[in-house]
Amino acid sequence: MFEARHTMDAPTTASADKGTSGGNGGGGWFTPRQEPAPADGDQGASDGRRLAAMRPVGRPTTPQDEPAQEADRRTPPTTPAAQERISPSVQAPRGAAAHASQAPGGAAPQTSYQGAPYAPGRPEPEPAGGAAQPVSGAPQPAYGSPRPAYGTPQPESVPAPRGPERTPSPIPPDAVLIRRTMAEVGPVADKVTSYFYALLFVRHPELRQLFPAAMDTQRDRLLRALLTAAEHIDNTEVLVAYLQNLGRGHRKYGTRPEHYPAVGECLIGSLSRYASGSWDAETEAAWVRAYTTISQVMIDAAAADELLAPAWWYAEVVSHDLRTPDVAVVTVRPDQPYPFLAGQYTSLETPWWPRIWRHYSFASAPRSDGLLSFHVKAVPAGWVSNALVHRARPGDIIRLGPPAGSMTVDHTTDSGLLCLGGGTGIAPIKALVEDVAEHGERRPVEVFYGARTDHDLYDIDTMLRLQQSHPWLAVRPVVDQQAHLQLPDVVREYGPWNEYDAYLSGPPGMIRSGVDALRDIGIPSDRIRHDSVEELVTAGD
Ligand SMILES: NC(=O)C1=CN([C@@H]2O[C@H](COP(=O)(O)OP(=O)(O)OC[C@H]3O[C@@H](n4cnc5c(N)ncnc54)[C@H](O)[C@@H]3O)[C@@H](O)[C@H]2O)C=CC1
Numbered sequence: 001m002f003e004a005r006h007t008m009d010a011p012t013t014a015s016a017d018k019g020t021s022g023g024n025g026g027g028g029w030f031t032p033r034q035e036p037a038p039a040d041g042d043q044g045a046s047d048g049r050r051l052a053a054m055r056p057v058g059r060p061t062t063p064q065d066e067p068a069q070e071a072d073r074r075t076p077p078t079t080p081a082a083q084e085r086i087s088p089s090v091q092a093p094r095g096a097a098a099h100a101s102q103a104p105g106g107a108a109p110q111t112s113y114q115g116a117p118y119a120p121g122r123p124e125p126e127p128a129g130g131a132a133q134p135v136s137g138a139p140q141p142a143y144g145s146p147r148p149a150y151g152t153p154q155p156e157s158v159p160a161p162r163g164p165e166r167t168p169s170p171i172p173p174d175a176v177l178i179r180r181t182m183a184e185v186g187p188v189a190d191k192v193t194s195y196f197y198a199l200l201f202v203r204h205p206e207l208r209q210l211f212p213a214a215m216d217t218q219r220d221r222l223l224r225a226l227l228t229a230a231e232h233i234d235n236t237e238v239l240v241a242y243l244q245n246l247g248r249g250h251r252k253y254g255t256r257p258e259h260y261p262a263v264g265e266c267l268i269g270s271l272s273r274y275a276s277g278s279w280d281a282e283t284e285a286a287w288v289r290a291y292t293t294i295s296q297v298m299i300d301a302a303a304a305d306e307l308l309a310p311a312w313w314y315a316e317v318v319s320h321d322l323r324t325p326d327v328a329v330v331t332v333r334p335d336q337p338y339p340f341l342a343g344q345y346t347s348l349e350t351p352w353w354p355r356i357w358r359h360y361s362f363a364s365a366p367r368s369d370g371l372l373s374f375h376v377k378a379v380p381a382g383w384v385s386n387a388l389v390h391r392a393r394p395g396d397i398i399r400l401g402p403p404a405g406s407m408t409v410d411h412t413t414d415s416g417l418l419c420l421g422g423g424t425g426i427a428p429i430k431a432l433v434e435d436v437a438e439h440g441e442r443r444p445v446e447v448f449y450g451a452r453t454d455h456d457l458y459d460i461d462t463m464l465r466l467q468q469s470h471p472w473l474a475v476r477p478v479v480d481q482q483a484h485l486q487l488p489d490v491v492r493e494y495g496p497w498n499e500y501d502a503y504l505s506g507p508p509g510m511i512r513s514g515v516d517a518l519r520d521i522g523i524p525s526d527r528i529r530h531d532s533v534e535e536l537v538t539a540g541d
Pocket residue numbers: 001002003004005361377421422423424425426427428449450451452456478479480485486487488504505506507508509510511513514530531536539
């Protein structure tokens with residue numbers, strides 16, 4: 001159960017050198033707070049023009065682009081300088097110009113499918129993003145590389161130094177400017193978030209329906225995702241994979257390319273307001289470039305995915321097994337084949353909380369009958385988890401997003417697997433064990449299964465049965481005895497682990513301390529896998 005992962009929908013799976021920092025230090029992106037909507041005409045009001053040019057590259061303007069144009073009309077550039085800033089990006093080449101869409105958590109027009117008849121042959125979802133967006137097979141733009149855009153003085157326009165004593169000051173790379181903004185807004189992250197969504201919904205009320213009715217724990221997912229991406233703008237490898245996942249994951253919300261300019265406009269509006277101490281034309285240009293790149297990768301990934309997979313799957317609950325008063329094993333049958341890999345997770349929406357999606361790891365390797373299982377623990381104030389544990393019954397219909405995550409087994413090696421599963425984090429570990437078994441490999445697999453009490457080892461019988469069937473598997477339950485003995489500590493007492501790849505799944509604290517412990521005992525970071533801690537941080541629901 002992966003309830004807690006939160007933020008963008010596309011939690012990344014990380015090797016240990018990524019994703020354990022738990023955020024950017026800004027503190028509070030996940031902390032909901034209600035702020036009054038901003039007064040219109042505020043500083044942010046000029047942002048429409050800044051992002052005016054943010055339109056899907058290579059895509060002709062269509063009536064669907066109207067909302068963005070509307071914003072532009074409402075806030076025309078007031079100065080020649082502003083005019084000038086806009087024009088370059090209008091004509092900028094692919095990758096340099098603007099915008100793409102993001103689409104927030106909107107949800108597909110699903111009103112209420114609760115109680116709807118199970119319909120295996122349901123119509124395909126309306127194509128997201130419009131067919132006009134070509135699928136890009138082209139290389140991704142070079143992140144962080146200088147490119148012409150809006151507001152940024154081009155190298156040729158930088159005045160030459162006049163005397164020998166003057167050295168030309170280098171144009172700061174975008175990443176530096178972006179991180180400077182992030183550092184400034186970090187302490188007021190809540191305000192940035194509130195202002196961003198207020199701007200978005202005031203200026204683009206048509207986008208409100210893409211988000212859940214209650215925007216508390218979920219409301220900053222979009223912004224958080226964008227800021228995370230921007231912060232890593234100079235880390236192409238991580239960023240592209242992350243954004244492609246994010247773009248694919250946003251199809252289920254009903255995100256369309258034409259939504260991206262609106263989001264970009266409000267992003268800049270909010271950042272410029274709360275980073276006013278360091279905000280200048282160069283900074284704005286850096287953000288525009290970053291957002292342009294981010295959104296284009298997302299749009300391209302969504303368009304490519306549209307050719308391959310539905311935006312979401314319906315799935316019928318076929319069994320519901322309450323293992324403890326608050327943990328259930330929920331098994332569902334998707335309405336069409338659902339390809340995934342053991343160790344991955346999906347996003348899940350219940351009919352009781354429309355447009356609220358939570359992440360859950362698959363608790364089994366792919367099965368021949370196509371069924372999928374999840375281990376769900378009802379957490380306090382957890383809407384989705386409580387609904388799944390206490391309300392869901394066979395016959396209920398849920399929706400699933402696409403599979404994600406790379407905490408999967410590398411079948412090209414015969415390294416052992418060292419697995420730490422804490423609480424419901426045992427679910428994907430069980431899937432990994434089944435995967436190894438199905439591949440007929442006899443590589444050693446050592447599972448440490450942690451729980452607070454004996455009673456919380458709700459899946460120990462299954463794990464011990466697997467151990468009986470597979471001589472290469474060892475399962476060690478670890479009950480932490482009021483925190484005297486925590487799961488990661490126990491692993492140190494075994495080993496050596498130098499021939500093992502490590503997999504961690506469980507609460508964020510366990511993953512953090514587990515990664516530390518494993519590094520301490522000499523396992524290199526690139527052999528330690530876990531889902532993004534950032535995604536796990538908020539045990540929302
Ligand atoms: N792919 C993944 O990483 C998955 C993660 N999860 C997450 O796992 C969590 C499970 O929650 P519960 O069952 O309530 O777990 P829990 O809070 O009962 O803890 C489970 C185990 O982790 C250990 N642990 C917890 N915090 C620790 C810390 N700071 N340092 C060291 N060890 C620690 C406990 O001692 C216990 O052995 C949820 O947050 C869920 O989102 C669930 C499924 C998959």
